[in-house]
Amino acid sequence: MSTVVKASRRDFLKIAGTSVGGLVIGFNWFSCDSPKVEVISTEEILAQAKSFNSYLSIAPSGDIVIYSPNPELGQNIKTSFPMVVAEELDADWERVRVVQANLDTEKYDRQLTGGSGAMPHSWEILRKAGATAKYVLVAAAAKAWNVPAGEITVEKGIISHKGSGKSGHFGEFVAEAATITAPEEVVLKDKKDFKIIGTPVKNVDTKEMYTGKPLYGLDFYREGMKHAMIQRAPFGMKIKSVDDAAARAVAGVTDVVTFGTSVAVVGDSTWPLMKAKKLLRVEYETDGLVESTTDHDRIFADLMANGKAEVKRSDGDVTQAFKNAAKVVVAEYQCPFLAHSPMEPENFFAHVQADKVELIGPTQTPDRARQAAAEITGIPKENITVEITRLGGGFGRRLRADYAEEAVHVSKAINAPVKVTWTREDELTGGAYRPAVRYRFEAALDPEGNMIGYKLRGVGMNEANSTRPNNFPCGAVENVLIENVVHTTPITINPWRAPVTNFLAYAEQSFLDEVALEAGKDPVQLRLELYERAKANPIGKTDYNVNRMIAVTKEVAERSNWGKDPNVKQGLSVYFSHRSYVAQVADIEMQGGTPVLKKITAVTDCGMVVNPIGANHQVRGGIVDGMGHAMYTNLTFENGVPKQRNYDSYRLIRLKEVPEIETHFLDSGFDPTGLGEPALPPTGGAIANAIFAATGRRLRSQPFIEQKEFSDIKLEIRRA
Template sequence: MTSTRRSFLKIAASAGGGLVLGFNWFDAVAADTLQAGGGLPALVHSSKNAAAAASVEFNSFLSIAPDGLVTILSPNPEIGQGIKTAFPIVVAEELDVDWNRVNVVQSALDNKKFDRQLTGGSGAIKHSWTRLRKAGATARQLLMQAAAQRWSVPVTELTTDKGVVFHKASNRKLPYGELVADAAKLPVPADVPLKDPKSFKLIGGTIKNVDNKNILTGKPLFGIDFYREGMLTGMIQRPAFGYKLKSVDAKAAKAMPGIVDVVTFKNNVAVVGKSTWQVKKAREALKIEWEKDGSTESNADHDRLFTEMLNGGKATVQRKDGDVDAAFKSAAKVVKAEYQCPFLPHSPMEPMNFFAHVKFGPNGPESCELAGPTQTPDMARNETAKLLNIPADKITVELTRMGGGFGRRLKADYVVEAAELSSLVKAPVKLIWTREDDMTGGSYRPAVRYRFEAALDAQGNLIGYKLRGASINAGNSTRQDNFPSGAVPNLLIDSVDHKSPITTGAWRAPITNFLAFAEQSFIDEVATAAGKDPVQFRLDLLDKAKASPTGAIKYDIDRMIAVIKLAAEKAGWGQKKGADGKAVAQGFSVYFSHNSYVAQVGEVVMQKGKPVLQKIYAAADCGIIINQSGARQQVMGGIVDGIGHAMYGNMTFKDGVPQQANFNDYRLIRMNEVPAVEVHFVDNGIEPTGLGEPALPPTGAAVSNAYFKATGQRLRNQPFINQDGFKGVS
């Protein structure tokens, strides 16, 4: 992690072909070694058969050594979504190489060679699918051309398999390693053929995450593990929301063992020292006085604001179709409901941290080295460049694996803090947030309240639909073009937002993480009021949108219908009976987000008078599956996350001060509360779309709608455990 990609190639070259430096954790001949100057492991691979030549860099994504070892660079930050495994699989597939001969290396930031080098919005695979395939296919074509020249045969007569070129007519073959030197001299072809998906060997299979062994054995992969000889450790005391620094007495802290300095900047007080424990204890010894700046807010303020925004706030119309007023005036029945969600912290298991080393010249900062867990390395670099007033190309960013992020690490505030602290103390500094820092000083999911209204005619048809989103720091809290828009002839969607000093930001599946629960729960309420089956009610709306759409349709109707039918089929919708012979209470939900479609069926059974969530069925359409293992984990992880936060997550504020600071008072789902999860994928052969986020939004409604079927009570407010009359779901 302390070597750049450029130095990696330089080391390989200087080794005369006998050594190839890489990160293949599973190679039997690999031996752990510590890189000079750093604390993260590398692996050195030796080969007695390697020719005296360096690895050949075919393109930005891959190089091949003379012994046939393939090194594939994975440029996007790895946050647990499996991108560090998925990207190389795509390259290796088109290269047609043996996966056991592949080393995967996390690339540092290099936006001259890589495009969209970030993790967010579930868009990495969709964005890079074709360029990754071309990277592998181009190298494969060059190797085949080199073999064709050596054998004096047409390249069209050659085939490849597991890193070997074959000429079956003459029964000859050559491994890639013996061709790399010749291939490197050939001009790069402008256009190369890509594999027919029917011939994929790796894509669509089940491949272990390349970091599994190191995670399980505690190898230092994460930002919190990063170590640089001579670095200092820093911690910052930040104010609560709506407060500013009045005074600080640091005398006692400065006198404590291992403490190098105490500095103040931008309303913050930072302690810098030689070890995490010494710095933490010294920070506790600080005597800080804060004062309100007049903008503090409490939950009671937000309740009042929500009421005002829903009843009389100046709303921004996001979409309007037909004559809504006329539809509601003529309605045979009107259904109304409100749903509310709280602020939520991101709660990644690895708190925020980052390493920064600002280097000075005679006129001030000249360059900076950054290393750590960030979803947006380019933003981190650019924000640091602004802070230091130096060119962005004078800043390097090494990427470590992240122990979660869920959108929190899209921001660069903690990176800039590390850089500023390094510049103030003129030394390399690793900034560390404690769990309490992370939970109380972070960026939260916005709090939102939704009001829905539906107009039904005498036949139970949905003829009018209204949605108002009232939010704290969410901006537009709706997704006005998502289903059921386009399926209702008269529709009005608007939003109102309040600007608060409580910082908010993207939280896994932004906006839709709660909106989907509210919309899909309300659609169930409307179906019940219309006397119709909830699944058929949705299918009828989609058929209507397809036959006679109202306004723009910005979701794929057929893809949504397909996941609905698949989920209903796999769950045995409406047909299952429990051990007691009674029907199993099932709840349905479907949602489109991040270019993918996920439908879910939740099952609740009554045991000793108490509702028990026993299973979730999920059907997902995200196009071609790169890695079955990674894809299933993403869906299952999203479902567990969705259940846990719908059931338990709650962040409250009093006078701007967060009332929950650690997991002793902020409830997360526990392992014994996770139901069985069964995942199915729609096989339609389209190019891949996102999967890191789409499985979370539908989950809350699948649970709440099943709970209603079992108990007769509607769950409209999250967390469910705080709702009056909640009987509990175990």
Template sequence: MTKHNSRRDFLKTSVLSTGGLLLGFNWFGQEASAAQVVESASNSFNAYLSIQPDGIVTILSPNPEIGQGIKTAFPIIVAEELDVDWNNVKVVQAPLDTKKFERQVAGGSGSIPHSWQRLRKAGATARQMLIEAAAKRWGVSASECSTDKGFVVHTSGKKLSYGELANDAAKLTPPTDVKLKDKKDFKLIGSTVKGVDNYGVLTGKPLFGLDFYREGMKFAMIQRPAAFGMKLKSFDASAAKASAPGIEVVSFKDKVAIVGKSTWEVKKARELVKIEWEKASNLESTDEHNKIFKELLDSNKAEVRRKDGDVETAFKDAAKIVEAEYQCPFLPHNPMEPMNFFAHVREDGVELVGPTQTPQAAQTQTAKLLNIPVEKVSVELTKMGGGFGRRLGTDYVLEAAELSSIIKAPVKVMWTREDDMSGGSYRPAVRYRFRAALDKQGNMIGYTLRGAGINAGNSTRQDNFPSGAVPNLLIDSVEHKSPITTGPWRAPITNFLAFAEQSFIDEVANAAGKDPVQFRLDLLEKAKTSPTGPIKYDIDRMKAVIELAAEKSGWGKKKKGVSQGFSVYFSHASYVAQVADVVLKKGKPVIQKIHAAVDCGIVVNQSGARNQVMGGIVDGIGHAMYGNLTFKDGAPIQNNFNAFRIIKMNEIPAIEVHFVNNGIDPTGLGEPALPPTGGSVANAIFKATGKRLRNQPFVEEDEKMFEGIS
């Protein structure tokens, strides 16, 4: 696979110089198949598919590539409907273009679901035009022609390559209605395709934001407040300025920026700046948060999110009541590539280059910051070394833009790992309180959940399972506003809520004396036959992954020395069930294997999909077992990996992934595998040890249990 560096390169090397076929597709709404022939570079179309006379097809991929494989998956969908040999495809990363594209976002596991039909129609339109061009040349009916790997083939056996037909096809009027392939005829979709950037990543090509360099640009690091709730009082930069020629030190928005000619001299100069901070608001600590959680859970100010039936009577008449609280800490995102961005603010406009999950937000917020028209801000996307929601924010982009406007020069702002971990924005800390009422037969007749979050907004997902399956249910939430900044973290809210809910359901099943898997299936059957309130998840899809995970893991069949834990969750329109196998080694629980059953609809790329599921599971295990960010007087105590525990290679278990092949259009996949992981692991550990883990990280809840296992 070949990658070009910009849209200009793409246009230069495509049909504008060779006279081939260039199509612009409208990706908006369901009119995505309406295509027009582009005759010049100054077109106003939404996406480009070019076919050169040598048969090379170049596909422009608009969405940010954050490691989720979208830069490979999008072109696969186009290439499938185009029916082209994948070896003849080039992929180009598109810059931000709000006129040509919509939803240029990497977040919410929504890229493929949003663009599935649009991409298919784009490829099918080009294929139909090539067929018509061949039919005219041969003087036959288009119905007598088919395509195969970049060729149009006639029933007589004659065939012409797409490259040979490109110029003829360019003269045709694009069809407004095209027939898509029958899904059973897919050749590329559902196969295993290596990532288009794999070779570049493995060989160290400059693909990432940290790699970006512009001749004459300056480097900058920024000293932010030492704690959340502090502001800048004064600073002395004399020693820093004397440390190297050309060092500049400027302040803006309670920050001090050190600017110079290289990362190293800037980093060393920053250490010499003497800064005095002062208190601006409450400086919160983890001990204080624990008290706040209790107050929130006992509060009468919670906002009701869902209420079904008569909860008070259900608990009054219950034969047994089960109660538990679960808590999760703040977590940093910790992408491998720390935050960074390039900005050049000129009189005629602003150029932004770097890793962002939300390029349009970066554009609009920069325009607002600098009080200029939004069309004067351009955004070029680089590959990202992870994000997990952190790069949905634009704070680091705005820092670069504002600093460039102050120093009147192009500048690249660099964050260190310590900056990244101590500068926010974190996964919110949350505590959940559950109660369940059981009748004499062990049926759950009542269920309550209160979510208490610190800067978490609504810390529940009130319409997720088991809502609808319990006749009397109350879900509410209450929030504490804190100076500590929080934001989306991979599978927002559900990343911890799923562990808490699924662990508690196991507690209830255990109290009822029922098998945890069957207990869930019985609840789903109740939701199907006699639902209470709205059902906003697909019961049959959830049942299917439960049954598949149970089958593939051998649930209920005794395995010598193996204890199993189950979990299932619905998020981002997809369903994932997991079974964790835990064994005891020297009396300590060790995760041996995770079995995952996944329903994300049609799998576009087997390789990319399995990577997403396995990565989500590893992420889920690592943070449930080890991750913890605590605060003292508003400052995070852990600011690098020497103090913040992450999962190690030898702690990653075997992972077995099974996809449900139901033929429905694709749903989300970047996030759904993470939420159920903590629950399956905790439930398996309970089976193995009898110890119920309710607080993350597990290793800190019971240090003795896990001592010496890694």
């Protein structure tokens, strides 16, 4: 059945090209009453697409330009967004050109990348954009042929009328279509009729990436621009004095600028700046608290025992449930700080002039960069432009605008265009991090091994809620208490891929296996019993769909042959985050007395899969990311400075350490939900639970390789 949705006239702009009769359909994401109307030629659309902010354009040649507004950092949005538009347009994908849109808050709503929310937010909007364009094109053809629009069909950019035998491509009708009023209602396709959505489509930037074409912020260059590199104060400190004489003496250095707690060396290229930065003599003094990792261990232990907590959820009578329990299970889990480690270090270009600012670079939040520039310069936002380059990774790090702010500060100070570039050492020592956290779980069991009480106490950082009080197993247990304690740290923290759940899932899923062991139940059985309780008699508010939890759990058990091979020890982890559901099973085989991680099987329900290639890559990438950081990665501090300064000491997963990964997707009939993050949270728990099943060693802290329980088992990883 087709779906009818409202599409106000003011949601769409129909603009006729002045010289060749091209049709431009721009989507106004804010539905403002007075959208800007820009009249431009098709040549300008194709030749200068980055400077044009309309959403969809069609040339008289039949070629289509689709603007993708959200920043692309590897989550495939630059390909999947246009696929949705092209689907409803019934376009020929081979005739589609995709262009990254610049920041334009009048035309685009939620022009950012974060929280795996882009596709869920924009799904219907994108479909309406394509469907409305198709409507006016069909209406134009119907008028030209003097036939009913209802008798016209569209396929791969060709408009046809069977009765008269007439047909033509989109470009033949753009001039007339531009004069037709868009409808207030548009009919969207039935999903069973999709021809582009659900098919494997290559990344639209693949050729450019393979051939080294400039796409990323680091690629950007403008004749006459200056370069800058920056020395930043340790966390919790401020500048007392600066001796820059030796730095200024380096050939190629043109200036040294101090602002806030930073000192920038400016010059004609990055190489002399790297040398000059090391010659800066900056004296610091404390600006409050300066912390080391040993402080965090002590602080977390104290706050877990004595900290003032905020109650995030309270169901039933927890005190009585634990008092009456036949058995109580208690465990604590802790994780370290982590850096984001994008392949492309932070960089940004800024040109501050008397009455305007130009910003260019890789950012997940372009409007935040613009707002920061306005605050620094006093120039109105409408006079500040932001051009978004492709991002060489982000994982949440580029939600911040600090590196864009640095470029603005330096450009303003030297009155010239400048590009700020971070080194890898800058990324690790001057960045913003996934915060360390500690959890204590407690479960009360009745004589039959049923969970009758559940407690979670989290110790997080800087006002962030370290818990997810509406996630499973909440809703399945009558008596629940969830508390959060906050420690304020001077270390800059930041969302890190799958915020909070990236570690909470590991801790929770590991703890549920501990409960299953004490209850004498199979881990799959325990979870399914709890799901059924949540389904039959839900307790309080929950954010997850229990039927979808059941489906991925049963499917992964079947796909992984759960419990059927006595020579394979398995670990299960199932998690809901960012509107999606992912279940994983890790397989470990004992070979010559050595546990060998052979395989991870993943089942994902993210609603309808737009692009199977992109979806598969997202799940695999999330698993590799989750595995690597759970097993190997640690960032420690000494007097406000990270001890790990580069990849020689900051351990990341290596290609040979990746086991076989098998991916499956369930189509639950829902619209697309998040996929950039949900596959990461379950991975650590699946591996840890498999390690316990194989060796009897329980891992309650990350990274695994630094735990005493892990050091003796000599886990190996081999692809099947």
